[in-house]
Amino acid sequence: MSRDDKFQKLFEKQIEFAVDAATHLHAVFSDAEKAQAAEDRVLAREHEGDECTRQGHELLSKTFITKLDKSDIEVMFKKLDDILDSMEGVVRRIRSHSVKQFTPHSVQIVGIIMKMTSELQAMVAQIQKLSSQRASEIVGILKALEREADDLRWGCIKALADNVSRAVKSQDALVLGIAQNEQYVWEQLISKLEQTTNHCFHLAVTIVGVVRKEGR
Template structure:
């Protein structure tokens, strides 16, 4: 039995952090799905969905704040304090950028949704679901291979999002003649791609955790 295994055996079952992690990632998945649903609706029907995205993002911020409060109160944590802080911050960042994308669509009155925007929101839904699987497997640190596989898939999806973004921007500059449209669509695409980048950051933190407890 390794030193880490012994330590985990001696540490009391966590009843504070894991439930909060799971609440946060459930909200993250819901946010990504709500945004994806919104852009597949007629423009007049999107407003309520965008408002819901904003509400969910605020919920995630509150959960993140609760985790930070628990970090300040508890000496014993389920894994390294720095990793807990990095993990929840990265999850919060993913939510922030998806909410930014929704906000920009509202602000710039983006009525026509391009194929690239749909593809990016779809990738973000898939990636957030992988984050969800990995977060649930953190409890007990027993299925580290599953977490590693989720990270591999997340990194693959992030690379896919990069390609979608690069092609979308290239097409935008080649085919769009209205400068205002170039600006507003690039802003939306950038926010969605940034959300994907932050998902990769979540995977990086998860990989760090698995290395420490393997």
């Protein structure tokens, strides 16, 4: 196997880990009975992704000539790693704050992450022969999904603020304290979820740049 093929295999493994992590992240948010095992799977996939990145950098350091620019290969590994790191961050926050119930907005964003990683998997698999036109079409799809996730994030933030306002009007210190804590926890969590969609979009943009540089 050529070194270019080895880089491609590592890219494909990393995005496969991201797809699987997104699937299990969805289970965390939608299936309480499977949540613990699903969280463990997300964390495991992130560690496996780190190993792919390490192998990629090691291979890159030993390679002088590559089909893709070495700088592009390095950026690809970074963007793929960002996606898995972000999903790991979501799970870490869930565990840190012992979150057991999830907002409708958050469940929808996780569904978007699943769609985006699936689109990216097809994109990564075709990176050696993808046309600029097709790559740009996929970026358009991912941009629309990213915007949808951003709208959901702001919807969640507004709902949290409204909940705090109602708690203030109740003049119940306990109710207010609970509402403020939920606001603190969920503003962090929903932002981390939306950040994951940003990372997915940025990987797609990176791939478009690679394809255009190849003159396709």
